[in-house]
Amino acid sequence: xxxxxxxxxxxxxxGGALIGGKKxxxxxxxxxxxxxxxxxxxAQAVRESGACALRGGAFKPRTSPYSFQGLECxxxxxLQKAKEATGLPIVTEIMGTEYVELFEECVDVIxxxxxxxxxxxxxxxxxxxxxxxxxLKRGLSATIxxxxxxxxxxxxxxxxxxxxxxxxxxTFETFTRNTLDxxxxxxxxxxxxxxxxxxxxxxxxxxxxxxRMAMAAVATGADGLIxxxxxxxxxxxxxxxxxxxxxxxxxxxxxxxxxxxxx
Ligand code: PEP
Ligand code: MN
Numbered sequence: 285x286x287x288x289x290x291x292x293x294x295x296x297x298x299g300g301a302l303i304g305g306k307k308x309x310x311x312x313x314x315x316x317x318x319x320x321x322x323x324x325x326x327a328q329a330v331r332e333s334g335a336c337a338l339r340g341g342a343f344k345p346r347t348s349p350y351s352f353q354g355l356e357c358x359x360x361x362x363l364q365k366a367k368e369a370t371g372l373p374i375v376t377e378i379m380g381t382e383y384v385e386l387f388e389e390c391v392d393v394i395x396x397x398x399x400x401x402x403x404x405x406x407x408x409x410x411x412x413x414x415x416x417x418x419x420l421k422r423g424l425s426a427t428i429x430x431x432x433x434x435x436x437x438x439x440x441x442x443x444x445x446x447x448x449x450x451x452x453x454x455t456f457e458t459f460t461r462n463t464l465d466x467x468x469x470x471x472x473x474x475x476x477x478x479x480x481x482x483x484x485x486x487x488x489x490x491x492x493x494x495x496r497m498a499m500a501a502v503a504t505g506a507d508g509l510i511x512x513x514x515x516x517x518x519x520x521x522x523x524x525x526x527x528x529x530x531x532x533x534x535x536x537x538x539x540x541x542x543x544x545x546x547x
Pocket of ligand 2: 315316486512522523
């Protein structure tokens with residue numbers, strides 16, 4: 285709460301990449317890790333364009349049990365290889381309490397997905413048993429208060445390194461995958477000292493909307509962005525329609541540099 289903590293929290297994502305400071309932090313990478321060649325190529329491309337961390341799902345929370353579920357532990361190994369090749373810290377989603385020790389060992393930033401925002405057992409264990417930053421996505425239909433209370437669960441356990449992520453909420457609108465709630469960025473920045481990241485990819489579900497929503501998020505005061513980038517979006521195993529190509533991502537970074545200094 286700002287009342288007890290007036291200054292913005294600045295969190296190290298790993299290797300000195302800061303979020304919450306003066307510079308915009310951009311996390312980028314594919315929805316899912318698919319192969320060594322794919323994750324390493326995307327990691328190299330996004331690092332060259334100025335991303336400060338690599339995202340990639342190894343454990344995927346898919347709506348259908350018949351959709352690609354991720355490479356799981358093999359995906360974590362491939363993320364580590366991409367980190368070795370590029371130096372980028374890795375951000376990846378945790379699905380359950382049984383993985384907390386493993387993620388503490390081999391992940392730089394632990395993502396809690398929208399569907400797990402109110403998995404209180406998971407939040408408690410992350411608070412008590414991890415020292416790594418937690419990227420806490422807003423639940424599909426979570427109010428700002430519910431979202432902040434989930435952050436509180438983690439911090440109450442002892443881990444103060446929470447990064448909030450607005451990724452769009454469920455509304456009556458179906459043209460976009462979700463509805464990006466940029467007013468929530470203003471709200472949480474005024475209520476809380478925690479850094480806020482916006483995910484325009486999952487918010488819109490359409491690659492062509494990502495650039496302008498990213499710029500709008502920066503104008504609103506977001507501390508960072510998390511953007512899906514794939515080397516072959518048409519053949520992506522997950523979320524190809526919202527994924528930028530590396531060249532498109534480079535263009536977006538150029539536009540962002542004009543409005544905010546990037547890491
Ligand atoms: C993701 O970032 O890959 C993801 C599944 O996002 P969300 O939890 O916001 O749907
Ligand atoms: Mn995705």
